[in-house]
Amino acid sequence: MGILEIVGLAQSERRLGRILKTLVLGKSRDPRDATVFRELSLVAFFAWVGLGADGLSSSCYGPPEAFLTLGDHPYLGLFVGLGTVLTIFVIAASYSQIVELFPTGGGGYFVATKLLSPWVGMVSGCALLIDYVLTISVSIASGADAVFSFLPLEWQQYKLELAIVLVILMMVLNMRGVKESVMPLVPIFLTFLATHVFVVLYGLFTHVSQMGVLARSVQADVHETVSTLGFWGMIFLALRSYSMGAGTYTGIEAVSNGLPVLREPRVQTARLTMRYMAFSLAFIVMGLILGYLLYDVRAEPGKTLNAVLFDRATAGWGQRAAGTFVLVSLLSEAILLCVAAQTGFLGGPRVLANMSLDRWFPTRFSVLSDRLVIQNGILIMGGLSLAIMVFTKGSVRLLVVLYSINVFITFSLSQLGMVRHWWLDRGRTKGRLGKLLINGVGLVLTGFILVSMVMFKFFEGGWVTLLITGTLIVLAMLVRRHYRTVALQLHRLDELAERAESYIHQSASKEAGKSKGKPAFDPKAKTAVLLVSGFNGTGLHTLLAIMRLFGSTFKNFVFLEVGQLDVGTFKGPQEVEHLHAQVRDDLNRYVNLMNKEGFYGEAVSDIGVDTAEVITGIVPAIIKKYPGAVFFGGKLLFLNESLINRLLHNQLVFTIQKRLHRLGIPFVILPIYV
DSSP states (O other), rough: OOOHHHHHHHHHHHHHHHHHHHHHHOOOOOOTTTHHHHHBBOOOOHHHHEEEEEEEEHHTTTHHHHHHHTOOOOGGGHHHHHHHHHHHHHHHHHHHHHHHOOOTTTHHHHHHHHHTTTHHHHHHHHHHHHHHHHHHHHHHHHHHHHHHTTTTGGGGGGGGHHHHHHHHHHHHHHHHHHHHHHHHHHHHHHHHHHHHHHHHHHEEEHHHGGHHHHHHHHHHHHHHHHHHHOOHHHHHHHHHHHHHHHGGGGTTTTTTTGGGBBSSSHHHHHHHHHHHHOOOOOHHHHHHHHHHHTTTTTOTTOHHHHHHHHHHHHTTTTTHHHHHHHHHHHHHHHHHHTTTHHHHHHHHHHHHHHHHHHTSSSGGGGGGOTTTOOOOHHHHHHHHHHHHHHHHHTTTHHHHSSSSSSHHHHHHHHHHHHHHHHHHTOOOOOTTTHHHHHHHHHHHHHHHHHHHHHHHHHHIIIIHHHHHHHHHHHHHHHHHHHHHHHHHHHHHHHTTTTHHHHHHHHHHHHHHHOOOOOOOTTTTTTEEEEEOSSSSHHHHHHHHHHHHTTTTEEEEEEEEEEEEOTTTTTTSSHHHHHHHHHHHHHHHHHHHHHTTTEEEEEEEEEEESOOOHHHHHHHHHHHHTTOOEEEEEEEEETTTHHHHHHSSOOOHHHHHHHHHTTTOOOOOEEEEEO
């Protein structure tokens, strides 16, 4: 059986694998299609659903937590609610400014990196990553709890299994694509919004005549609290309640991290999305707190405060109507809590990818799948949330203790970076003082909440979150140090490129002498196909090794390069075309070098997300033109090779070698020691 027949058989096998993959994850997308960016992007409404679910779902536990903290002084909740609403708008406004300043996305990580320092940015990014993992875990576990509250008690033993299945389902949906993961959530999101807005408006309209009574009750509660706790005691209680409801604000930062998935013009779409999120969250939060006060809601065993509120609001409706409405409302809460995990799956991989581009984490986390999603990041976020879920046995009480601290590390550092930016701006930007005021107030509020959360939650288990975050920070520092060491070694390698060109020149002169013009292709001569990743020291040293080892064996040289599309390059049609142009320019330099020295040179280029797959697809055409071609690739080898080296550096050349060997095509790996 000839090589072309083997290639055909292997392609048939790959087609079968692609069919199975398509059934689960969907068809591959063509990154060169300019319309794909519009197909993948979200308009403001769908961005509100996908990124705002976390914020709205926090109204299921943020306001109740704050309200219950007040104990026997519930009417102070009115002031806590007003403070919460103010904080929502301040954080939203400050992140709108971040979006304007960093229109390519990146959120808290980019802000701290660019405006403070890369090391502070790394701390902010690590904190945000842990927060997103916990967002997934808390959301799914809370949703599972809410679902099982409607089921028989003996079914509780299957709650953890349901949570695990839900995490896996969300992972698969997100690996199919952003829009595919958001669309099924729209009916749930709208049901939640409709039922909760209705309850809030219904409560207000039916209690209009009691607003005077409410005002007097608030006044009486203030006097009573001052008389029993003192003025500063009342302030401390209100501030403690305010800080304990900090979970309300999680998710607001997701828009700035998810900018690349928004529809153009992205800044305007992001700002509109942020307004949707801020107004809807503020309305629901304040409305629920007013509902607790108007209906005199108190904690009842086995029920959430929202469940008690809905029961009392619908008490005069009749059993069937009230029961149906409460069931639909609470079910929408339960499912929306699960849906809130979407924020973690959208934001977490994006932050991880941005940090990997800066070499804080393995570079493979910035790679896109053939569905043009950050598949490795989705798998990492989902896998870690599954591990935490199993470790905590899906305990919402324990997970909530771990939750919320980290997001305020990012909030505070982001506000600090923006304050520093506007302070140093010195009038170059119109409205600088107003922007400085917004971020300054945001810094004070988020800094206070961060300090309060650490103080109140540290010994309850908050230290675990800080320990995990600290461990991740140390890991990021070690990864960065490794990449910097390798970069220095490769820089020295690149400095030897001129010597390599000189050696090639001398070797070629001995064999062929000086050549005039481009040499003609000799079909009888041997052909070497060299895989390169740019015109650099590694490529030239591999070429030099071929010349040294094989002498004048090869007269034809084909240089093959596939531009890797990742989070850094896949930002729009212009960036994709720029990548392709850069690849062509790199290859032309190789071809010109070999032509000058009397060898026939040819360039073959493409771009893609799966380099091994693209190269495997190109090979048959090369084999058809050059039947006796031998493929070569260089591989960095470390003197002390370890598992860490293999994890931090891709094994692409081995993958390609394995695929070509299965096709019966010779592939030689030449070592490059660093």
